[in-house]
Amino acid sequence: MNGSSMGRRGAGLILGAVVLAALVLPPFYLSGYWVRVITGLLMYGALASAINIMVGLAGYPALGNIVFFGTGAYTVAVLMVKADTPFFLALAVAGVVAAVYAALLGAAVLRLRGAYFSIATIGINHATSELVTNLDGLTGGGRGTIVPFFPGSIEAERMFFYFLMLALMLLATGTVYLISRNRLGYGLRAIKADEQAASVMGVNTTRYKVLAWTISAGLTGLVGGAYAYWLAFLEPPYVFDIVMSVKVYIMAILGGAGTVIGPVVGAFFLELLSELIWGRFLEAHMLVLGIVVVLVVLFVPRGFVDLAGRLARALAGGSASRRAEGVRSDG
Amino acid sequence: MVSEPLLRVEGLEVAYGEVQVLWGLDLAVAEQEVVALVGSNGAGKTTTLKALAGALRPRAGRIVFEGRDITGRPAADAVRTGIVLVPEGRQLFAGMSVHENLMMGAYARQDGMGAIRQDLDWVYELFRELAKKRGQLAGTLSGGEQQMCAIGRGLMAKPRLLLLDELSLGLAPVIVDRLVEIVTRIHRERGLAILLVEQDLNVALAMAGRGYVLETGRLVRSGAAEELLADEAVRAAYLGM
Numbered sequence: 001m002n003g004s005s006m007g008r009r010g011a012g013l014i015l016g017a018v019v020l021a022a023l024v025l026p027p028f029y030l031s032g033y034w035v036r037v038i039t040g041l042l043m044y045g046a047l048a049s050a051i052n053i054m055v056g057l058a059g060y061p062a063l064g065n066i067v068f069f070g071t072g073a074y075t076v077a078v079l080m081v082k083a084d085t086p087f088f089l090a091l092a093v094a095g096v097v098a099a100v101y102a103a104l105l106g107a108a109v110l111r112l113r114g115a116y117f118s119i120a121t122i123g124i125n126h127a128t129s130e131l132v133t134n135l136d137g138l139t140g141g142g143r144g145t146i147v148p149f150f151p152g153s154i155e156a157e158r159m160f161f162y163f164l165m166l167a168l169m170l171l172a173t174g175t176v177y178l179i180s181r182n183r184l185g186y187g188l189r190a191i192k193a194d195e196q197a198a199s200v201m202g203v204n205t206t207r208y209k210v211l212a213w214t215i216s217a218g219l220t221g222l223v224g225g226a227y228a229y230w231l232a233f234l235e236p237p238y239v240f241d242i243v244m245s246v247k248v249y250i251m252a253i254l255g256g257a258g259t260v261i262g263p264v265v266g267a268f269f270l271e272l273l274s275e276l277i278w279g280r281f282l283e284a285h286m287l288v289l290g291i292v293v294v295l296v297v298l299f300v301p302r303g304f305v306d307l308a309g310r311l312a313r314a315l316a317g318g319s320a321s322r323r324a325e326g327v328r329s330d331g
Numbered sequence: 332m333v334s335e336p337l338l339r340v341e342g343l344e345v346a347y348g349e350v351q352v353l354w355g356l357d358l359a360v361a362e363q364e365v366v367a368l369v370g371s372n373g374a375g376k377t378t379t380l381k382a383l384a385g386a387l388r389p390r391a392g393r394i395v396f397e398g399r400d401i402t403g404r405p406a407a408d409a410v411r412t413g414i415v416l417v418p419e420g421r422q423l424f425a426g427m428s429v430h431e432n433l434m435m436g437a438y439a440r441q442d443g444m445g446a447i448r449q450d451l452d453w454v455y456e457l458f459r460e461l462a463k464k465r466g467q468l469a470g471t472l473s474g475g476e477q478q479m480c481a482i483g484r485g486l487m488a489k490p491r492l493l494l495l496d497e498l499s500l501g502l503a504p505v506i507v508d509r510l511v512e513i514v515t516r517i518h519r520e521r522g523l524a525i526l527l528v529e530q531d532l533n534v535a536l537a538m539a540g541r542g543y544v545l546e547t548g549r550l551v552r553s554g555a556a557e558e559l560l561a562d563e564a565v566r567a568a569y570l571g572m
Binding site for chain 2: 183186187189190192193194196197198199200201202203204205
Protein backbone atom coordinates (compact mmCIF):
# COMPACT_ATOMS: atom_id res chain seq x y z
CA MET A 1 0.00 0.00 0.00
CA ASN A 2 2.90 2.30 0.88
CA GLY A 3 4.60 1.66 -2.40
CA SER A 4 1.51 2.28 -4.47
CA SER A 5 0.56 5.46 -2.58
CA MET A 6 4.11 6.75 -3.05
CA GLY A 7 3.90 5.84 -6.70
CA ARG A 8 0.64 7.70 -6.93
CA ARG A 9 2.16 10.72 -5.21
CA GLY A 10 5.08 10.63 -7.64
CA ALA A 11 2.69 10.44 -10.57
CA GLY A 12 0.73 13.34 -9.08
CA LEU A 13 3.88 15.46 -8.82
CA ILE A 14 4.87 14.74 -12.40
CA LEU A 15 1.35 15.51 -13.60
CA GLY A 16 1.37 18.73 -11.59
CA ALA A 17 4.69 19.79 -13.12
CA VAL A 18 3.43 19.05 -16.64
CA VAL A 19 0.22 21.03 -16.04
CA LEU A 20 2.18 23.94 -14.57
CA ALA A 21 4.55 23.99 -17.55
CA ALA A 22 1.61 23.79 -19.94
CA LEU A 23 0.07 26.82 -18.23
CA VAL A 24 3.19 28.96 -17.86
CA LEU A 25 5.06 28.32 -21.11
CA PRO A 26 2.54 29.21 -23.90
CA PRO A 27 3.00 33.02 -23.92
CA PHE A 28 6.75 32.54 -24.49
CA TYR A 29 6.30 30.37 -27.57
CA LEU A 30 2.92 30.94 -29.16
CA SER A 31 1.82 33.68 -31.52
CA GLY A 32 -0.06 36.71 -30.27
CA TYR A 33 -3.33 35.31 -31.59
CA TRP A 34 -3.04 32.09 -29.62
CA VAL A 35 -1.89 33.83 -26.46
CA ARG A 36 -5.04 35.93 -26.69
CA VAL A 37 -7.19 32.83 -27.23
CA ILE A 38 -5.67 31.07 -24.24
CA THR A 39 -6.05 34.19 -22.08
CA GLY A 40 -9.74 33.94 -22.93
CA LEU A 41 -9.79 30.26 -21.95
CA LEU A 42 -8.23 31.10 -18.61
CA MET A 43 -10.80 33.83 -18.04
CA TYR A 44 -13.68 31.44 -18.72
CA GLY A 45 -11.99 28.85 -16.50
CA ALA A 46 -11.97 31.39 -13.68
CA LEU A 47 -15.62 32.33 -14.27
CA ALA A 48 -16.74 28.70 -14.45
CA SER A 49 -14.92 27.93 -11.19
CA ALA A 50 -16.52 30.94 -9.53
CA ILE A 51 -20.06 29.96 -10.58
CA ASN A 52 -19.27 26.37 -9.53
CA ILE A 53 -19.30 27.49 -5.89
CA MET A 54 -23.01 28.28 -6.24
CA VAL A 55 -24.10 25.77 -8.89
CA GLY A 56 -21.89 22.82 -8.03
CA LEU A 57 -21.33 23.10 -4.30
CA ALA A 58 -24.52 24.75 -3.01
CA GLY A 59 -26.82 23.56 -5.81
CA TYR A 60 -28.17 27.05 -6.52
CA PRO A 61 -28.53 27.78 -10.26
CA ALA A 62 -27.14 31.33 -10.27
CA LEU A 63 -27.85 31.83 -13.95
CA GLY A 64 -27.47 35.60 -13.75
CA ASN A 65 -24.11 35.48 -12.00
CA ILE A 66 -22.65 37.60 -14.79
CA VAL A 67 -24.04 40.60 -12.91
CA PHE A 68 -20.96 40.48 -10.69
CA PHE A 69 -18.72 40.36 -13.74
CA GLY A 70 -20.29 43.57 -15.01
CA THR A 71 -20.22 45.11 -11.55
CA GLY A 72 -16.51 44.35 -11.24
CA ALA A 73 -15.79 45.61 -14.74
CA TYR A 74 -17.56 48.92 -14.17
CA THR A 75 -15.99 49.36 -10.73
CA VAL A 76 -12.53 49.17 -12.32
CA ALA A 77 -13.57 51.45 -15.21
CA VAL A 78 -15.10 54.13 -13.00
CA LEU A 79 -12.25 54.11 -10.50
CA MET A 80 -9.57 54.31 -13.19
CA VAL A 81 -11.35 56.91 -15.32
CA LYS A 82 -12.88 59.14 -12.67
CA ALA A 83 -10.37 58.78 -9.83
CA ASP A 84 -7.10 57.85 -11.55
CA THR A 85 -6.91 54.80 -9.31
CA PRO A 86 -4.01 52.41 -10.02
CA PHE A 87 -5.26 49.21 -11.69
CA PHE A 88 -4.51 46.71 -8.92
CA LEU A 89 -6.16 48.85 -6.27
CA ALA A 90 -9.20 49.27 -8.53
CA LEU A 91 -9.24 45.50 -9.12
CA ALA A 92 -9.22 44.75 -5.40
CA VAL A 93 -12.07 47.20 -4.86
CA ALA A 94 -13.98 45.54 -7.73
CA GLY A 95 -13.79 42.18 -5.94
CA VAL A 96 -15.00 43.71 -2.70
CA VAL A 97 -17.83 45.68 -4.34
CA ALA A 98 -19.12 42.57 -6.15
CA ALA A 99 -18.89 40.49 -2.95
CA VAL A 100 -20.74 43.07 -0.87
CA TYR A 101 -23.39 43.39 -3.58
CA ALA A 102 -23.99 39.64 -3.42
CA ALA A 103 -24.07 39.64 0.37
CA LEU A 104 -26.74 42.35 0.37
CA LEU A 105 -28.81 40.67 -2.36
CA GLY A 106 -28.33 37.21 -0.91
CA ALA A 107 -30.20 37.92 2.30
CA ALA A 108 -33.32 38.57 0.20
CA VAL A 109 -32.91 36.43 -2.93
CA LEU A 110 -31.51 33.25 -1.38
CA ARG A 111 -34.88 32.60 0.23
CA LEU A 112 -35.91 31.49 -3.24
CA ARG A 113 -35.02 28.06 -4.54
CA GLY A 114 -34.41 26.40 -7.87
CA ALA A 115 -35.85 28.11 -10.93
CA TYR A 116 -37.18 31.02 -8.86
CA PHE A 117 -33.71 31.87 -7.63
CA SER A 118 -32.41 31.52 -11.16
CA ILE A 119 -35.01 33.94 -12.53
CA ALA A 120 -34.31 36.41 -9.74
CA THR A 121 -30.59 36.48 -10.59
CA ILE A 122 -31.42 37.15 -14.25
CA GLY A 123 -33.70 39.99 -13.16
CA ILE A 124 -30.96 41.44 -10.97
CA ASN A 125 -28.57 41.34 -13.91
CA HIS A 126 -31.01 43.26 -16.12
CA ALA A 127 -31.77 45.79 -13.39
CA THR A 128 -28.09 46.39 -12.70
CA SER A 129 -27.37 46.76 -16.40
CA GLU A 130 -30.15 49.38 -16.67
CA LEU A 131 -28.81 51.17 -13.63
CA VAL A 132 -25.31 51.36 -15.11
CA THR A 133 -26.74 52.58 -18.42
CA ASN A 134 -28.67 55.35 -16.68
CA LEU A 135 -25.88 56.53 -14.40
CA ASP A 136 -24.65 58.37 -17.44
CA GLY A 137 -22.34 60.85 -15.77
CA LEU A 138 -20.47 58.18 -13.87
CA THR A 139 -20.37 55.24 -16.26
CA GLY A 140 -20.66 56.82 -19.69
CA GLY A 141 -24.09 55.19 -19.97
CA GLY A 142 -25.11 53.51 -23.19
CA ARG A 143 -22.29 55.13 -25.13
CA GLY A 144 -19.81 53.08 -23.15
CA THR A 145 -16.57 54.12 -21.55
CA ILE A 146 -12.92 53.89 -22.49
CA VAL A 147 -10.67 52.43 -19.81
CA PRO A 148 -7.04 53.70 -19.70
CA PHE A 149 -4.77 51.58 -21.88
CA PHE A 150 -2.11 49.30 -20.48
CA PRO A 151 1.09 51.37 -20.34
CA GLY A 152 3.62 49.16 -22.11
CA SER A 153 4.55 47.33 -25.27
CA ILE A 154 2.13 44.95 -26.98
CA GLU A 155 4.27 42.00 -25.86
CA ALA A 156 4.28 43.20 -22.26
CA GLU A 157 0.53 43.71 -22.39
CA ARG A 158 0.03 40.21 -23.76
CA MET A 159 2.13 38.71 -20.95
CA PHE A 160 0.46 40.85 -18.32
CA PHE A 161 -3.10 39.79 -19.14
CA TYR A 162 -2.14 36.17 -19.70
CA PHE A 163 -0.62 35.85 -16.26
CA LEU A 164 -3.32 37.97 -14.64
CA MET A 165 -6.06 35.65 -15.95
CA LEU A 166 -3.96 32.59 -15.05
CA ALA A 167 -3.59 33.89 -11.51
CA LEU A 168 -7.34 34.55 -11.24
CA MET A 169 -8.17 31.08 -12.56
CA LEU A 170 -5.81 29.45 -10.06
CA LEU A 171 -7.30 31.61 -7.31
CA ALA A 172 -10.88 30.60 -8.23
CA THR A 173 -10.06 26.91 -8.63
CA GLY A 174 -7.97 26.92 -5.46
CA THR A 175 -10.89 28.48 -3.60
CA VAL A 176 -13.23 25.72 -4.79
CA TYR A 177 -10.64 23.14 -3.67
CA LEU A 178 -10.34 24.68 -0.20
CA ILE A 179 -14.10 25.08 0.28
CA SER A 180 -14.92 21.55 -0.86
CA ARG A 181 -12.52 20.16 1.74
CA ASN A 182 -13.65 22.08 4.78
CA ARG A 183 -16.72 22.53 6.93
CA LEU A 184 -18.31 25.06 4.62
CA GLY A 185 -18.06 22.59 1.73
CA TYR A 186 -19.78 19.80 3.67
CA GLY A 187 -22.49 22.20 4.75
CA LEU A 188 -23.04 23.30 1.15
CA ARG A 189 -23.20 19.70 -0.09
CA ALA A 190 -25.83 18.99 2.55
CA ILE A 191 -27.79 22.08 1.44
CA LYS A 192 -27.56 20.89 -2.15
CA ALA A 193 -28.84 17.41 -1.24
CA ASP A 194 -31.65 18.48 1.10
CA GLU A 195 -31.84 21.94 2.52
CA GLN A 196 -34.36 21.24 5.24
CA ALA A 197 -32.49 18.17 6.44
CA ALA A 198 -29.30 20.23 6.48
CA SER A 199 -30.90 22.86 8.68
CA VAL A 200 -32.28 20.33 11.16
CA MET A 201 -28.78 18.82 11.31
CA GLY A 202 -27.43 22.16 12.50
CA VAL A 203 -26.25 23.77 9.26
CA ASN A 204 -27.04 27.49 9.29
CA THR A 205 -28.30 27.36 5.72
CA THR A 206 -28.94 31.08 5.18
CA ARG A 207 -25.49 32.09 6.37
CA TYR A 208 -23.78 29.41 4.29
CA LYS A 209 -25.64 30.24 1.10
CA VAL A 210 -24.94 33.94 1.48
CA LEU A 211 -21.28 33.19 2.21
CA ALA A 212 -21.01 30.95 -0.86
CA TRP A 213 -22.61 33.57 -3.09
CA THR A 214 -20.40 36.30 -1.66
CA ILE A 215 -17.25 34.32 -2.44
CA SER A 216 -18.53 33.38 -5.91
CA ALA A 217 -19.42 37.02 -6.63
CA GLY A 218 -16.11 38.36 -5.34
CA LEU A 219 -14.18 36.06 -7.67
CA THR A 220 -16.47 36.88 -10.59
CA GLY A 221 -16.03 40.59 -9.86
CA LEU A 222 -12.25 40.24 -9.94
CA VAL A 223 -12.39 38.56 -13.35
CA GLY A 224 -14.76 41.28 -14.60
CA GLY A 225 -12.36 43.95 -13.38
CA ALA A 226 -9.46 42.31 -15.18
CA TYR A 227 -11.58 41.99 -18.32
CA ALA A 228 -12.39 45.72 -18.28
CA TYR A 229 -8.69 46.61 -18.29
CA TRP A 230 -7.95 43.98 -20.95
CA LEU A 231 -10.76 45.05 -23.28
CA ALA A 232 -10.17 48.78 -22.63
CA PHE A 233 -13.70 49.63 -23.81
CA LEU A 234 -16.90 48.84 -21.92
CA GLU A 235 -20.56 48.93 -22.79
CA PRO A 236 -23.29 47.56 -20.50
CA PRO A 237 -24.44 44.86 -22.98
CA TYR A 238 -20.83 43.50 -23.19
CA VAL A 239 -20.42 42.81 -19.51
CA PHE A 240 -23.98 42.18 -18.35
CA ASP A 241 -24.46 39.67 -21.16
CA ILE A 242 -26.85 36.89 -20.20
CA VAL A 243 -25.67 34.72 -23.09
CA MET A 244 -22.17 34.83 -21.65
CA SER A 245 -23.63 33.92 -18.26
CA VAL A 246 -25.45 30.92 -19.68
CA LYS A 247 -22.26 29.86 -21.45
CA VAL A 248 -20.30 29.93 -18.18
CA TYR A 249 -23.07 27.97 -16.51
CA ILE A 250 -22.96 25.34 -19.25
CA MET A 251 -19.17 25.14 -18.96
CA ALA A 252 -19.47 24.32 -15.26
CA ILE A 253 -22.12 21.64 -15.88
CA LEU A 254 -20.31 20.24 -18.91
CA GLY A 255 -17.04 19.75 -17.07
CA GLY A 256 -18.63 18.54 -13.86
CA ALA A 257 -20.41 20.84 -11.41
CA GLY A 258 -19.23 20.30 -7.87
CA THR A 259 -15.84 18.91 -8.88
CA VAL A 260 -12.71 21.03 -8.50
CA ILE A 261 -11.25 20.74 -11.97
CA GLY A 262 -14.38 19.98 -14.01
CA PRO A 263 -15.56 23.55 -14.70
CA VAL A 264 -12.09 24.50 -15.95
CA VAL A 265 -12.10 21.50 -18.29
CA GLY A 266 -15.59 22.46 -19.49
CA ALA A 267 -14.52 26.06 -20.05
CA PHE A 268 -11.45 25.09 -22.06
CA PHE A 269 -13.43 22.63 -24.13
CA LEU A 270 -16.30 24.92 -25.00
CA GLU A 271 -14.17 28.02 -25.63
CA LEU A 272 -11.70 26.12 -27.78
CA LEU A 273 -14.59 24.60 -29.69
CA SER A 274 -16.02 28.06 -30.22
CA GLU A 275 -12.66 29.40 -31.39
CA LEU A 276 -11.91 26.52 -33.75
CA ILE A 277 -15.30 25.79 -35.23
CA TRP A 278 -17.76 28.55 -34.56
CA GLY A 279 -15.49 31.11 -36.16
CA ARG A 280 -16.53 29.42 -39.39
CA PHE A 281 -20.22 29.47 -38.48
CA LEU A 282 -20.67 33.09 -37.58
CA GLU A 283 -24.37 33.02 -38.42
CA ALA A 284 -25.22 29.78 -36.70
CA HIS A 285 -23.05 29.75 -33.60
CA MET A 286 -26.00 30.13 -31.23
CA LEU A 287 -27.53 27.12 -32.92
CA VAL A 288 -24.35 25.15 -32.28
CA LEU A 289 -24.35 26.29 -28.64
CA GLY A 290 -27.94 25.09 -28.30
CA ILE A 291 -27.12 21.70 -29.80
CA VAL A 292 -24.13 21.32 -27.47
CA VAL A 293 -26.39 22.04 -24.47
CA VAL A 294 -28.88 19.39 -25.55
CA LEU A 295 -26.13 16.83 -26.16
CA VAL A 296 -24.57 17.55 -22.75
CA VAL A 297 -27.84 17.12 -20.91
CA LEU A 298 -28.57 13.89 -22.76
CA PHE A 299 -25.18 12.19 -22.68
CA VAL A 300 -22.97 13.68 -19.98
CA PRO A 301 -25.41 15.01 -17.38
CA ARG A 302 -22.75 14.75 -14.65
CA GLY A 303 -19.96 16.21 -16.74
CA PHE A 304 -16.63 15.19 -18.23
CA VAL A 305 -14.92 14.51 -14.91
CA ASP A 306 -17.59 12.00 -13.90
CA LEU A 307 -17.52 10.46 -17.37
CA ALA A 308 -13.73 10.08 -17.22
CA GLY A 309 -14.04 8.48 -13.79
CA ARG A 310 -16.63 6.01 -15.03
CA LEU A 311 -14.56 5.14 -18.10
CA ALA A 312 -11.46 4.63 -15.94
CA ARG A 313 -13.39 2.38 -13.56
CA ALA A 314 -14.88 0.45 -16.45
CA LEU A 315 -11.42 -0.09 -17.97
CA ALA A 316 -9.91 -1.07 -14.61
CA GLY A 317 -12.88 -3.37 -13.92
CA GLY A 318 -12.55 -4.87 -17.38
CA SER A 319 -8.86 -5.67 -17.01
CA ALA A 320 -9.42 -6.98 -13.48
CA SER A 321 -12.12 -9.38 -14.68
CA ARG A 322 -9.88 -10.44 -17.58
CA ARG A 323 -7.12 -11.19 -15.07
CA ALA A 324 -9.60 -13.15 -12.97
CA GLU A 325 -10.65 -15.16 -16.01
CA GLY A 326 -7.01 -15.79 -16.83
CA VAL A 327 -6.45 -17.18 -13.36
CA ARG A 328 -9.46 -19.42 -13.68
CA SER A 329 -8.45 -20.80 -17.07
CA ASP A 330 -4.91 -21.38 -15.79
CA GLY A 331 -6.31 -23.28 -12.77
CA MET B 332 -45.25 15.38 37.75
CA VAL B 333 -43.79 17.90 40.19
CA SER B 334 -40.38 18.62 38.74
CA GLU B 335 -39.97 20.53 35.45
CA PRO B 336 -40.22 18.15 32.48
CA LEU B 337 -37.52 18.04 29.79
CA LEU B 338 -39.91 19.49 27.23
CA ARG B 339 -43.03 21.51 27.93
CA VAL B 340 -45.27 22.84 25.19
CA GLU B 341 -48.03 25.32 26.03
CA GLY B 342 -50.80 26.55 23.76
CA LEU B 343 -48.83 25.85 20.57
CA GLU B 344 -50.46 27.20 17.41
CA VAL B 345 -48.97 26.78 13.94
CA ALA B 346 -50.33 27.95 10.60
CA TYR B 347 -49.25 27.58 7.01
CA GLY B 348 -50.19 31.00 5.69
CA GLU B 349 -53.94 31.32 6.26
CA VAL B 350 -54.45 27.70 7.13
CA GLN B 351 -54.05 27.01 10.81
CA VAL B 352 -53.21 23.38 11.61
CA LEU B 353 -52.44 23.39 15.33
CA TRP B 354 -54.80 24.88 17.89
CA GLY B 355 -53.51 25.37 21.42
CA LEU B 356 -51.53 22.19 21.83
CA ASP B 357 -50.21 21.34 25.31
CA LEU B 358 -47.84 18.48 25.89
CA ALA B 359 -44.86 17.43 27.98
CA VAL B 360 -42.04 14.92 27.77
CA ALA B 361 -40.09 14.00 30.91
CA GLU B 362 -36.42 13.01 31.08
CA GLN B 363 -35.90 9.48 29.71
CA GLU B 364 -39.51 9.17 28.66
CA VAL B 365 -40.86 7.82 25.38
CA VAL B 366 -44.04 9.59 24.30
CA ALA B 367 -46.16 8.99 21.21
CA LEU B 368 -48.18 11.47 19.24
CA VAL B 369 -50.88 9.65 17.28
CA GLY B 370 -53.75 10.57 15.06
CA SER B 371 -54.98 10.22 11.52
CA ASN B 372 -53.70 11.93 8.42
CA GLY B 373 -53.65 15.72 8.62
CA ALA B 374 -54.00 15.79 12.40
CA GLY B 375 -50.92 17.99 12.79
CA LYS B 376 -48.42 15.45 14.09
CA THR B 377 -45.58 16.23 11.69
CA THR B 378 -46.29 19.94 12.05
CA THR B 379 -45.81 19.61 15.80
CA LEU B 380 -42.42 17.92 15.39
CA LYS B 381 -41.28 20.48 12.81
CA ALA B 382 -42.23 23.32 15.14
CA LEU B 383 -40.28 21.69 17.96
CA ALA B 384 -37.24 21.27 15.68
CA GLY B 385 -37.44 24.92 14.62
CA ALA B 386 -38.29 24.12 11.00
CA LEU B 387 -41.60 25.96 11.42
CA ARG B 388 -42.20 29.11 13.41
CA PRO B 389 -45.24 28.92 15.71
CA ARG B 390 -47.90 31.61 15.55
CA ALA B 391 -48.54 31.43 19.29
CA GLY B 392 -47.61 29.41 22.34
CA ARG B 393 -44.41 28.49 24.11
CA ILE B 394 -41.84 25.73 23.79
CA VAL B 395 -39.79 25.26 26.95
CA PHE B 396 -36.82 22.89 26.85
CA GLU B 397 -34.79 22.21 29.99
CA GLY B 398 -36.45 25.19 31.63
CA ARG B 399 -35.52 27.61 28.83
CA ASP B 400 -37.97 29.23 26.45
CA ILE B 401 -36.78 28.29 22.97
CA THR B 402 -39.86 29.30 20.98
CA GLY B 403 -39.13 30.49 17.46
CA ARG B 404 -35.37 29.94 17.28
CA PRO B 405 -34.12 28.56 13.95
CA ALA B 406 -33.63 24.90 13.14
CA ALA B 407 -29.84 25.07 13.11
CA ASP B 408 -29.90 26.16 16.76
CA ALA B 409 -32.37 23.48 17.82
CA VAL B 410 -29.76 20.80 17.17
CA ARG B 411 -27.34 22.61 19.45
CA THR B 412 -29.87 22.71 22.28
CA GLY B 413 -30.30 18.94 21.96
CA ILE B 414 -33.55 18.55 20.02
CA VAL B 415 -32.93 16.40 16.95
CA LEU B 416 -35.48 15.52 14.29
CA VAL B 417 -35.45 12.33 12.23
CA PRO B 418 -37.69 13.66 9.47
CA GLU B 419 -40.58 11.95 7.75
CA GLY B 420 -39.48 10.29 4.51
CA ARG B 421 -35.91 10.12 5.87
CA GLN B 422 -34.55 13.14 3.94
CA LEU B 423 -31.07 11.65 3.69
CA PHE B 424 -28.35 13.43 1.73
CA ALA B 425 -28.72 11.24 -1.34
CA GLY B 426 -25.41 12.15 -2.99
CA MET B 427 -23.39 11.40 0.13
CA SER B 428 -22.22 8.05 1.45
CA VAL B 429 -23.72 6.40 4.52
CA HIS B 430 -20.64 7.42 6.48
CA GLU B 431 -20.87 11.04 5.35
CA ASN B 432 -24.56 11.14 6.22
CA LEU B 433 -23.81 9.92 9.72
CA MET B 434 -21.00 12.44 10.08
CA MET B 435 -23.34 15.20 8.91
CA GLY B 436 -25.38 14.34 12.00
CA ALA B 437 -22.41 15.34 14.11
CA TYR B 438 -22.00 18.60 12.18
CA ALA B 439 -23.02 20.91 15.01
CA ARG B 440 -21.17 19.04 17.79
CA GLN B 441 -18.40 20.72 19.73
CA ASP B 442 -17.30 17.84 21.98
CA GLY B 443 -14.41 16.59 19.85
CA MET B 444 -13.64 13.76 17.45
CA GLY B 445 -13.09 11.20 20.25
CA ALA B 446 -16.69 11.39 21.44
CA ILE B 447 -17.97 11.48 17.85
CA ARG B 448 -16.01 8.31 16.97
CA GLN B 449 -17.43 6.53 20.00
CA ASP B 450 -20.97 7.39 18.94
CA LEU B 451 -20.19 6.33 15.38
CA ASP B 452 -19.04 2.91 16.63
CA TRP B 453 -22.22 2.66 18.68
CA VAL B 454 -24.42 3.51 15.69
CA TYR B 455 -22.64 0.94 13.51
CA GLU B 456 -23.15 -1.60 16.28
CA LEU B 457 -26.87 -0.81 16.50
CA PHE B 458 -27.26 -1.00 12.72
CA ARG B 459 -24.87 -3.66 11.52
CA GLU B 460 -26.18 -3.46 7.96
CA LEU B 461 -24.99 0.16 7.80
CA ALA B 462 -21.47 -0.80 8.87
CA LYS B 463 -21.22 -3.06 5.83
CA LYS B 464 -22.39 -0.28 3.52
CA ARG B 465 -20.61 2.72 4.97
CA GLY B 466 -19.13 3.71 1.61
CA GLN B 467 -22.36 3.31 -0.36
CA LEU B 468 -24.36 6.32 -1.51
CA ALA B 469 -27.33 6.81 0.82
CA GLY B 470 -29.73 7.25 -2.10
CA THR B 471 -29.07 3.67 -3.21
CA LEU B 472 -30.00 2.02 0.09
CA SER B 473 -33.24 0.10 0.59
CA GLY B 474 -36.08 1.86 2.40
CA GLY B 475 -35.37 0.12 5.69
CA GLU B 476 -31.65 0.86 5.51
CA GLN B 477 -32.41 4.49 4.71
CA GLN B 478 -34.56 4.72 7.81
CA MET B 479 -31.72 3.20 9.84
CA CYS B 480 -29.31 5.70 8.35
CA ALA B 481 -31.68 8.56 9.21
CA ILE B 482 -32.02 7.38 12.81
CA GLY B 483 -28.25 6.90 12.99
CA ARG B 484 -27.68 10.39 11.66
CA GLY B 485 -30.05 11.73 14.32
CA LEU B 486 -28.20 9.84 17.06
CA MET B 487 -24.87 11.23 15.83
CA ALA B 488 -26.13 14.68 16.80
CA LYS B 489 -26.10 13.51 20.44
CA PRO B 490 -29.72 14.42 21.16
CA ARG B 491 -31.28 15.03 24.57
CA LEU B 492 -34.66 14.62 22.90
CA LEU B 493 -35.09 12.62 19.71
CA LEU B 494 -38.07 13.40 17.48
CA LEU B 495 -39.01 10.42 15.30
CA ASP B 496 -41.42 11.14 12.47
CA GLU B 497 -43.29 8.19 10.92
CA LEU B 498 -40.69 5.56 11.56
CA SER B 499 -42.80 2.87 9.90
CA LEU B 500 -43.80 4.78 6.78
CA GLY B 501 -43.68 2.59 3.70
CA LEU B 502 -41.68 -0.21 5.33
CA ALA B 503 -42.33 -3.93 5.53
CA PRO B 504 -43.66 -5.20 8.89
CA VAL B 505 -40.48 -7.24 9.51
CA ILE B 506 -38.35 -4.12 9.17
CA VAL B 507 -40.72 -2.11 11.35
CA ASP B 508 -40.40 -4.75 14.10
CA ARG B 509 -36.62 -4.52 13.84
CA LEU B 510 -36.69 -0.71 14.09
CA VAL B 511 -39.04 -0.81 17.08
CA GLU B 512 -36.63 -3.19 18.77
CA ILE B 513 -33.66 -0.89 18.09
CA VAL B 514 -35.45 2.25 19.25
CA THR B 515 -36.37 0.44 22.44
CA ARG B 516 -32.74 -0.56 22.83
CA ILE B 517 -31.55 3.02 22.24
CA HIS B 518 -33.90 4.18 24.94
CA ARG B 519 -32.74 1.49 27.33
CA GLU B 520 -29.01 2.00 26.74
CA ARG B 521 -28.91 5.78 26.69
CA GLY B 522 -32.02 6.77 28.60
CA LEU B 523 -32.83 9.05 25.72
CA ALA B 524 -36.11 10.94 25.74
CA ILE B 525 -38.08 10.28 22.55
CA LEU B 526 -41.17 11.92 21.10
CA LEU B 527 -42.49 9.87 18.21
CA VAL B 528 -45.19 10.38 15.66
CA GLU B 529 -47.02 7.45 14.12
CA GLN B 530 -50.12 6.69 12.18
CA ASP B 531 -49.88 3.09 13.27
CA LEU B 532 -51.23 3.05 16.81
CA ASN B 533 -49.83 -0.38 17.64
CA VAL B 534 -46.32 0.54 16.53
CA ALA B 535 -46.47 3.81 18.44
CA LEU B 536 -47.69 2.39 21.68
CA ALA B 537 -45.34 -0.60 21.50
CA MET B 538 -42.50 1.86 22.04
CA ALA B 539 -44.11 4.59 24.11
CA GLY B 540 -45.22 4.59 27.71
CA ARG B 541 -47.60 7.47 27.20
CA GLY B 542 -49.46 8.96 24.27
CA TYR B 543 -51.36 11.98 23.02
CA VAL B 544 -54.13 11.73 20.45
CA LEU B 545 -54.50 14.58 17.99
CA GLU B 546 -57.49 15.25 15.81
CA THR B 547 -57.48 18.04 13.20
CA GLY B 548 -54.97 20.07 15.15
CA ARG B 549 -56.49 19.67 18.61
CA LEU B 550 -55.52 17.43 21.48
CA VAL B 551 -58.46 15.15 22.19
CA ARG B 552 -57.10 12.52 24.53
CA SER B 553 -53.96 11.63 26.42
CA GLY B 554 -52.93 8.88 28.77
CA ALA B 555 -50.90 5.75 29.34
CA ALA B 556 -50.28 3.61 26.27
CA GLU B 557 -52.36 0.66 27.40
CA GLU B 558 -55.29 2.94 28.31
CA LEU B 559 -55.30 4.46 24.86
CA LEU B 560 -54.97 1.10 23.19
CA ALA B 561 -57.90 -0.22 25.17
CA ASP B 562 -60.02 2.85 24.51
CA GLU B 563 -62.59 1.83 21.93
CA ALA B 564 -63.50 5.44 21.25
CA VAL B 565 -59.90 6.30 20.40
CA ARG B 566 -59.51 3.33 18.12
CA ALA B 567 -62.76 3.85 16.31
CA ALA B 568 -63.00 7.60 16.05
CA TYR B 569 -59.45 8.72 15.53
CA LEU B 570 -57.60 5.86 14.06
CA GLY B 571 -60.13 4.19 11.88
CA MET B 572 -59.71 0.76 13.44
